[in-house]
Amino acid sequence: MSPHPRVGREHILDIAEKLFTEHGYKSASIRAIASECGVTNAAIYYHFPDKESLFAEVMQRHAENLREKMAQAGENISSPRKKIEAILNAYVNAIEGQYAPIFMLRKDAKHLKNSGEHHGKLMKSINQPLVEALQLAQQIDEIKTQPSAEEAAAMMLGMLHGLAQQHRSAGIEGRAILEDDIQTAVNLFWEGIKK
């Protein structure tokens, strides 16, 4: 029988995500996480060998949730292009703001031992719904197969991030990316990649 049956992994991950996001990796201690969960440090260590593993899992779970939201937004849309627009809208809604959890967590990812590898896994999760939509478009011969679907997905997200940065540095108030911006970016990209 588990020695700490009443502290669920998911609950610990919820609290840890909140504290890592609010205070950063270094400042959010295992003790603080345990205390907010109402348990001892040992209960945390029962589930996660160390703070680093806990953080890695928080990030991975966050990316999985984001991937899921994106995939759901694209479901039941048959046109790959429209599917991609819906996926990108879901992405932008989820990550809105420079201080969105994903950016706060990512900033701290350098504390992880294999930070490059973790970052790669993360990006792969988030890109996946776009990659699938692009693969579909390649299969029905709507777009070129060069760049690859993986490269094209990363380029599209990069375009949006570049645009968001430009809007912020130009002092545009409010949301850095609007639906119209996504439309503009997808139009441009599609014209460029279509067969």
Add this chain to the structure above:
Amino acid sequence: MSPHPRVGREHILDIAEKLFTEHGYKSASIRAIASECGVTNAAIYYHFPDKESLFAEVMQRHAENLREKMAQAGENISSPRKKIEAILNAYVNAIEGQYAPIFMLRKDAKHLKNSGEHHGKLMKSINQPLVEALQLAQQIDEIKTQPSAEEAAAMMLGMLHGLAQQHRSAGIEGRAILEDDIQTAVNLFWEGIKK
């Protein structure tokens, strides 16, 4: 007469850039910078009121140098598209590697009081040669005027960064962006934005 005539600003900025890049903002102290310059702390403070101002100037100078390299690469090329390819090649050569000074410095920019503003100025410098080439292409009616030249420049750089990230996270060895990749990105973008 200047009390420290033999310590040039430029020399201090050179040493400061080296130490900030190698050790990070927090670890590189004014004392270490002064010592490496062979002068007292007071000589540094004569030129820069505090560490933050010194760092801000290091970053701005770094961005200006990069802007200059990019602009030079595009000089004497009349086709806007070829000009942009040359500018992007210069950019990629200069920033090659995740640990290029520009990224190390940018990571530390959060220590600056008006970090958003500094970041905006920096991006503006770096984007400038691309913006000018895109404006030229708009003027000769080769590309659309929507997105704006500023937005298009940021989107192109974003595309390349996305692609570099994808290549690194896919475990591709060596340079994350090759000349062929720049060609692919520019081709795609140009097809998408041309009139």
